[in-house]
Amino acid sequence: MSMEEYQIDMTVVEGQIASLKKLTEVLREKGITRFNSVGDINRFVNNYETEKQQLRSRLEAELDAGIQAMRSSLTRYQQDCEELTASIRNEITHTLQELDAEIKRAKDKSARSLFYSILYCLKIRRLSRRRSKLERNSESIIKKKTRAMEDKVRRLQSEIADCLMHRTDIILERYRKCSQDLVHTKEVVDGLHTLIAGAIGENAVVNVL
Numbered sequence: 001m002s003m004e005e006y007q008i009d010m011t012v013v014e015g016q017i018a019s020l021k022k023l024t025e026v027l028r029e030k031g032i033t034r035f036n037s038v039g040d041i042n043r044f045v046n047n048y049e050t051e052k053q054q055l056r057s058r059l060e061a062e063l064d065a066g067i068q069a070m071r072s073s074l075t076r077y078q079q080d081c082e083e084l085t086a087s088i089r090n091e092i093t094h095t096l097q098e099l100d101a102e103i104k105r106a107k108d109k110s111a112r113s114l115f116y117s118i119l120y121c122l123k124i125r126r127l128s129r130r131r132s133k134l135e136r137n138s139e140s141i142i143k144k145k146t147r148a149m150e151d152k153v154r155r156l157q158s159e160i161a162d163c164l165m166h167r168t169d170i171i172l173e174r175y176r177k178c179s180q181d182l183v184h185t186k187e188v189v190d191g192l193h194t195l196i197a198g199a200i201g202e203n204a205v206v207n208v209l
Helices: 003-029 038-053 055-110 114-136 138-165 167-191 193-208
Strands: none
Touching: 003 193, 038 055, 038 167, 055 114, 055 138, 055 167, 114 138, 138 167, 167 193
8 A cells, every 4th residue: 555545544534533523522412422333323213213112111111120120139138137137136145145154153153152252242243234234135236236227128118119109100201201312312313414424434434444
């Protein structure tokens, strides 16, 4: 290839890049980011009527899939919450058992003599109060440590219930917005026909080169 031919090829490639860049900039200025290539635009134009007709059914499927995903997450959160509760309960039980063992050892030593009885009396009282307090407050301790996860479960349950209760309204609202976006995109693309055609032509030339 001669230097002149090379320069022509580079001019075409740079023009193609500039054209696509300009097209992308204009689309983004109009709030359209769904296209990554001229081929994407072509497919949109060719499938526009089909996409418009299938829009509601697609939104229904997406909402139902979202609800199912939330249900799966809810099941995991509930399982995690149950496991955390069981773990904390076991920890409390283990601590109570350790306190019982300490109290027993202290009582055994206090029974040896009057001196030991006086010496270990306060320790037995302290351990007994600690054990009583832990046993009395065990449920509140569990609730406090699992509160964040319980809140997450309740929020997700509420969100699922809200989606199911207002399913039709949600779909209608999404349909209204998506329909407007779809029409807006088509109008913008139609208005950029010359720029798009130029980008397609340059892309074809670059492919040949």
